[in-house]
Amino acid sequence: MTHPSPSAEIPAKQGAIIELIAYNPNDYEKIDANHIDEIISQLKPNCVNWINIDGLYDTSVIEKIQQHFNLHTLLIDDVLNDQRPKYEEYDDYLFFSMKMLYSLNSGQIEYERISFVLGDNYLITFQEKEGDLFNAFRERIRLDQGRVRKRKADYLLYRLIDIVIDNYYNILENIGDQIEEIEDSLNENQSSHTFARIQRLKKELIYLAKAVFPLRDALSGLLKEKAGFLDEENDRFFADVYDHVIHLIDSLDTYKDLTASLMDIHFNTQNNQLNKVIKVLTIISTIFIPLTFIVGVYGMNFKHMPEIDWVYGYPVVWTIMIVMSVSMLVYFRYKNWF
C-alpha cells in the first residue's frame, strides 16, 4: 500500500539502528545494537524499557518485534505506511503516531513519521530515519534530571510527544518571522521574488495543517483512554499537550489569514505599478500625439497655406503648443495622475 504524501521520499534502504534505554529510579542502562534479538534479550522487567528503532526498511527487525510484543498486523501496517496522526487502543498496548518536523538549513521543513507503542513497562518508538529531537532528553534521563526516572513508561510517552510538539512551535515562529519579513519587503515595493515566497509559505502551511489538524483527534483519543496504560496523575500532562495542539491550530489559522492578506497586498502593489505605467504612457501620448499632429499640419506641402508665409507663424505655433502641454500637465496633476 502506498500513500501520496510530502514525506514519501524514501531514503536508501539500510539496516535499522536499534537502541534500548532501560531505567528505573535506581538503575540506568543504554544498549545500542544492530540485532533486535540482542535488545529483546536485554529487556528488564522491573525497568521502563524504551526501545528506539531508526529506519523501517529491515522487515526482519519489525517482524521480530511484532512477534515478541505480540503486535497486531494492522498496527505494523500503520508503522510502515504513511498515515495521518492516529491513536488506537489494543488489548495489551496503545498505538500513537505523529509527524516529527525538522527545519532544514534551506528553510524547508522535513517531515518524519514517528510511531509509539506503549505497553506495560515498555515504550517502542519507530522512526523513519536516523536522528531525532530527543538527544538532550536522553541525557536528562541518564543524569536523572527531572521527574522522568521516577515515573512509568506513560510519562516517557508524554515527554517525547511534548518535545516533538514544542518543535512545532519553533517552526511556526519561523513562519511568523517570514510573514513579517515579506510584509516589510512588500511595503518597500521590492516585489521581485515575494510572490514565490508567499506561495512557498502557503504550501508549507497547507502541509503543516495536514500534520497538525488530525493530531487533535489522535490526542483527544489518548486523553479518553480507558485501558489503564496512562496513570491518572499524568492526565494533566496529556491535557496540556492537547492544549498546545489547539494553540497550534489557532496559530495556523491566523497565519493562513495573514498569508492571504500578503497575497492581497502583492496583487495590489502589482496593480498599482501597472496603473502607474499606464498613466505614464497616457500622459506622454496625450501630450505629444496632438503636438505631433500640429507640426504635421505645417509640414503639409499645399501651395496655398497663408500661415506658412506669416513671419510670426513659427513662434505662434510654439506658443500654442507650450500652452497646450502646460494645461494638460496641470490637468493631470489636478487629477492626481502623478
Add this chain to the structure above:
Amino acid sequence: MTHPSPSAEIPAKQGAIIELIAYNPNDYEKIDANHIDEIISQLKPNCVNWINIDGLYDTSVIEKIQQHFNLHTLLIDDVLNDQRPKYEEYDDYLFFSMKMLYSLNSGQIEYERISFVLGDNYLITFQEKEGDLFNAFRERIRLDQGRVRKRKADYLLYRLIDIVIDNYYNILENIGDQIEEIEDSLNENQSSHTFARIQRLKKELIYLAKAVFPLRDALSGLLKEKAGFLDEENDRFFADVYDHVIHLIDSLDTYKDLTASLMDIHFNTQNNQLNKVIKVLTIISTIFIPLTFIVGVYGMNFKHMPEIDWVYGYPVVWTIMIVMSVSMLVYFRYKNWF
C-alpha cells in the same frame, strides 16, 4: 429513475457475466456461467459463496437473484441506479455500494459503481461492466494465500473494499505528481496549456470528492453494524479501511488547496506577462513619440524658421534627442521597468 452522474455513460446492453467462487479452508471451486440458474444450483452451504455479476442490463438475472436471496425492491433499485456510496442493513443481509476507480491511459479517471450484498455465507458483487481490480486477489484465494480461505464472507467483503480503496491511493498519488509537474511548468513560464490542465485537475478532484466523501458515512454505518453479519474479530480491519478513507479525505483537501495555489500562480504569471508587454509598449512610446514630435517640428514648412538655416541645427537636434532617450532609459532602469 435516472440520475446525473459522470459515470452515466451507459455501455451497450449486453448479457451479464456471472461467476461463482466457493471456498472453505479445504475446498475451492470456481464456476463461470451465462445462466444464473446454473450458479444458484451450485451454491455450497458449507462454503463462502462469492457471486460476481458483471453488467447490470440483463434484468432477468437480477430478478432471479432477487427472488432466490429474497432481496428488497429498493436494494435492487440501488444496485441498478447510480447512487452515492451507501450502507444499509436489512434483516437477512447487508448492502454496501461504492465507486471503483480506474485511471485510463488517457489520464482520465473512470468511475464504475460496485455494490455488495453480504449474507450469512454468501457475498454478491454487482459491477456495471466487465473487468475489475480483483484478479490478483482471486488468484490468492485459489492458491490459499493469506487469511481469506480461513475466514467468513465478511472478511471477503473487507478485502474487496480494501482493494478498491487502495487503488484510490494510486489515483491520488498520480494527481499529486501532476500538481508538482504543473507547478514546475508554471515556474518555467510555459503556461500555454497549464490553465486547461489545472482546470482538469480541479474537475477530477470535484468528482473524486463526490465518490470519497459519502464513503465516510457509509463505512461508519458499516462499523456500527449490530446485526451480527460482521465478526467482531474483523472490526479492526473495517476500522482500518475507515481510517484510510479519512486519510483520503485529508489528502483531497490538501490537493484542493494546492490546486487553488496553482490557479493563483497561473494568474500571477499571466499578470506579470501582461505587465511586461505594457511596459515594453510604454517604454517605446515614451521614448519615440516625443522624438517624432521634435523631428516633426523641423519638418514644418514655415518660411521663417531660424534654426533651419543654422549650420549646427541638425547635429544639435540629434544631440538633444540622444540625451532625452538616454535619460529616459536611465529613469526606466532606475524604476526597475526592465
Add this chain to the structure above:
Amino acid sequence: MTHPSPSAEIPAKQGAIIELIAYNPNDYEKIDANHIDEIISQLKPNCVNWINIDGLYDTSVIEKIQQHFNLHTLLIDDVLNDQRPKYEEYDDYLFFSMKMLYSLNSGQIEYERISFVLGDNYLITFQEKEGDLFNAFRERIRLDQGRVRKRKADYLLYRLIDIVIDNYYNILENIGDQIEEIEDSLNENQSSHTFARIQRLKKELIYLAKAVFPLRDALSGLLKEKAGFLDEENDRFFADVYDHVIHLIDSLDTYKDLTASLMDIHFNTQNNQLNKVIKVLTIISTIFIPLTFIVGVYGMNFKHMPEIDWVYGYPVVWTIMIVMSVSMLVYFRYKNWF
C-alpha cells in the same frame, strides 16, 4: 403575511379545482367537483381518500376543509403562504410541504408549492396551480398497477413525494448537460453570451438549493415520526426518498463547484483575449513608432543634412528600417508573443 420568493408570481385569482380519488384493493372512484361540499359528502370511510386541490385563492374551500378535517390555523397559514419545505406533526394528521419543479420550454424552472396533509384514511394535497406531475400515477391507481391500491394513505404520500423528487433529478441532469455545453463553448473561445448563461445557471442553483436543502430536515422529521401515521413497513421507502435528497444535495454542491470553475475559465479566456489584443497593439507600435521617427528625421528641412544629398541615403535608410523590423519580429517570436 407575504414572503419574498422566486415563486411568488401569483396567478390570477380563480376558483379552486377539487378532485377526489377514493380507492381500496377492490374499489376505485374519481370525482371532479367545483364544490368542496360535494367532495366531503362523498368521502368513503373504508377507502383511501386522496383529495387534491389546485388553486389556493378560494378561501371558502380552504375554510370548509379546515372545519371538516379540524385542521390547525397555523397549518392553513403554512398552506397559504410560501414557506420553506416543512414537516409538522399534529394530533390527528401530519403536515408536509415542499416545492414541485417544472422545467419550462424556455429553459427556466418554475417552482410550485405543494402541501400534504396525511390523516388516518385520507391525504389532502394543496397545489398553487392547475397541472402537476401525477397524471401517469393517477392512471396506475385506476388500472390497479403496482402496490398502491393494496396499501394505505401513507404509501400514497410516499409515492407522490417520490415522483416530485424524481423530477428534481431530471432538472439537475439538464443543468449538468448545460454545464458541459458551456464548457465546450468556452473552449471554442465563443464567449459571447456564455457569461450570462453561467450567471443564469448559478442563479438556478441558488434557488434549487433553497428548495432542496431544507427538504433534508423536513424528511428527516418525517422519518422519525412517532404518531403512527406511517406504517413501519413503509419506513424503507421514506428512508430511500431521504437518500435521494442527500444525493441531490451532493450533486448540487458538485454543480456549484463546476459552475465556479466555469467562471474561472470564462475570466481566464477574457484575460487571454485582452492579452492578445494588447500584444498586437504593442507589436505594431513597437515596430512602427521608431520607424516613423526615422522617416521623420529625414523629413526635416535643415539646410545642412549631409545624408540627404547622398545617393545611397534612401536605400540605406530602407535597409536599416527593414533590419530593425525583422529583428523585432524575431525577438517577439522568441518571447512567444505571437
Add this chain to the structure above:
Amino acid sequence: MTHPSPSAEIPAKQGAIIELIAYNPNDYEKIDANHIDEIISQLKPNCVNWINIDGLYDTSVIEKIQQHFNLHTLLIDDVLNDQRPKYEEYDDYLFFSMKMLYSLNSGQIEYERISFVLGDNYLITFQEKEGDLFNAFRERIRLDQGRVRKRKADYLLYRLIDIVIDNYYNILENIGDQIEEIEDSLNENQSSHTFARIQRLKKELIYLAKAVFPLRDALSGLLKEKAGFLDEENDRFFADVYDHVIHLIDSLDTYKDLTASLMDIHFNTQNNQLNKVIKVLTIISTIFIPLTFIVGVYGMNFKHMPEIDWVYGYPVVWTIMIVMSVSMLVYFRYKNWF
C-alpha cells in the same frame, strides 16, 4: 458599558412615554401616563397588563419598574445596552430582546431594540424610541378581534414577536426587489451607480444577519422554556415564529449569494467595457500607425528617391494604403474584435 452597533445613534434624551393596556375577556382599559407610579397603581391583578415604555433615558422610570417587579440588575443592563437578541429565564419572569426594523423613506433600514419581560399576568415592553409596529394590533385588542383577549400574557408576547418578524419579511422582500432592479440595470449596461447600490445592499444584508441570526438561538431558548410562563397550547405559535426565523435565515443566505453574483456581473461588465475600449485603441493604432509610417517615407527629403518623380507614385501609395486598411479590418472582423 457601550457597545459598537449600527443602531447606536442615540436620540436626544427625553422623558419616557409610558402606556398601560389592561384587558381580559370582559374588560379593557388603556392608560397613558408620564409617571410610572400612576401606571403601577393601576395594574389589575385579574387582567393581562401590557406596560409599554418608549425611550430608555429616564433612569428613574426604569428603576421604579425594576423595584416594583423585582427585576435583576443584569436584566436592566441588557434592556439599557445594545445586546444581541437574547433570551433568559429568571425565577419570576422571562426576558426576551430583539431588533425591531423600520424601512425609512430614504430606503435605509432603521434598527430599534425592543425588550420583553413576561411575568405571570404582565408583559413589559421596552422600546428605545417612540413609535412602533403595534398600532393596528392595539386596535384589535380594543375591539376584541381575534384570540388575544381570551388568552394570557404569553400569547400577547407571541403576537408582538410575530408582528416584528413579519415586518422582517417586508424588508427582505424589498431587498429582493432591489436585487432584481440592479440585475436589470446591469444587463442594460448602465453601471454608473450600480456598484454603490450593490455595496449598500451587501452592507444591509450584513447588518440584517447580525439582527436575525442570533434570533434563532434566542427563540430556540424560548421554545425550551420549562418555568411554566408559556402555556403549552401556545407552543405551536412560538414554533411557528421559530420556523419563520429559519426561513428568514435561508432567504438572507440566498440574497447574499445573489448579491455576490451581482458583483461578478458588475466586474464582468466593467471588464467587457475595458476590453472594448482597448480594442478600439488597438484597431485605430494598428491601422493608422503603419499608414503614418508610409506617408512619412515619402515625406523624406532625400535627393534620390525614384518613386517621388514617378507619375503614378501618389495613386499607387494610396492603393497600397487602402488595401492594407481593408485587409486589417477584415482580419479584426474575423477575430470578432468589433
Add this chain to the structure above:
Amino acid sequence: MTHPSPSAEIPAKQGAIIELIAYNPNDYEKIDANHIDEIISQLKPNCVNWINIDGLYDTSVIEKIQQHFNLHTLLIDDVLNDQRPKYEEYDDYLFFSMKMLYSLNSGQIEYERISFVLGDNYLITFQEKEGDLFNAFRERIRLDQGRVRKRKADYLLYRLIDIVIDNYYNILENIGDQIEEIEDSLNENQSSHTFARIQRLKKELIYLAKAVFPLRDALSGLLKEKAGFLDEENDRFFADVYDHVIHLIDSLDTYKDLTASLMDIHFNTQNNQLNKVIKVLTIISTIFIPLTFIVGVYGMNFKHMPEIDWVYGYPVVWTIMIVMSVSMLVYFRYKNWF
C-alpha cells in the same frame, strides 16, 4: 517553550511589582511590596486577598507563590508562556487566563496576557507588565462602592474579567469608527493610503479574533465549574460575561465582512481609475492618430499630387479633419466614455 505570538515582544527583565489588597465588608488594607515573602506573611484568612503581580521575569517570586499556594507546575508554565485564553480546574483552585487589550496612542492595539488563580479566599492575578485597567475599580473597593466588599473572591474574579472585556468593546467601537472613516474616504476617491489602512484593520481583526474566539470556550468551561469555587448567586454574572463574548464574536464577524467590502470598494475604485485613464488614452489616440496620418499624406513630396496645387486644398483638409474629430467626440459621448 516559546510560542509565536503578536504579544511576544518581551520587555526588559526587571523585578516584579507585587500588591496585596485584602478586604471584607468591614476591613480594607492595601500593601505594595517588592518582596513576595512580605506579602505572604500579610495574607488575612478572614478577608478576600487579591494578590496582583506585574512582571513575570523574576522567577523567584513565581516560585515562592507556587510553593505557598501549592500550584501545579503546568499552571505555572501556562502563566509564564503565551497561551490561548484558557480555563482549568485544579483541586484547590481554578485557573483562568485571557488577553488584556490596550489601544495605544499610535492607534495600534497592545496585547498583555493576564492570568487568574482563584482559591478559597484569594485571587492571584499575574500580568506581563506594569499598568492595567483596574485602577478605578481598586478605588471602588477602597471606598466600598458597589457590591464587591460584600462578596467573596469569585465576585472579584467576575468584576476583573468584566472590566477587561468591557475594554474590548471600546476597541471594537474604535475599529467600527475607522471602517466608516475609510468608507467615506473611499467614496471621496482619495485612495492614497486607504489600502494600507484596510490591511492594518484586517490584521487587527485577525489578532483580535485570536484573542476573543478561544475566550468563548474558556468562559463556557468556567460556567460549568463544579468544584464550588464559584458561588451559585454569581452564575448570572458569569453568564452575562459569556454573552458579552458571544456579542463580541458577532461583531468581529460583522467587521470582517465590512472590511472585505472595503477591499471590494477599493479595488473597484482602482479599476475605475484605470478605466478612465485608458479611456483618455484611447480618445486622444483615436482622434489624433488618423489626423496625423492625413496631414502626413499632404506632407509627401510626390511630384504629381493634384490636391497640393488646388487653392481650396488646405481649407478642405481642415474641414474634413474637424468633421472627423467632432463625430468621434459625439460617438464617444454617446458611448458614455466621458
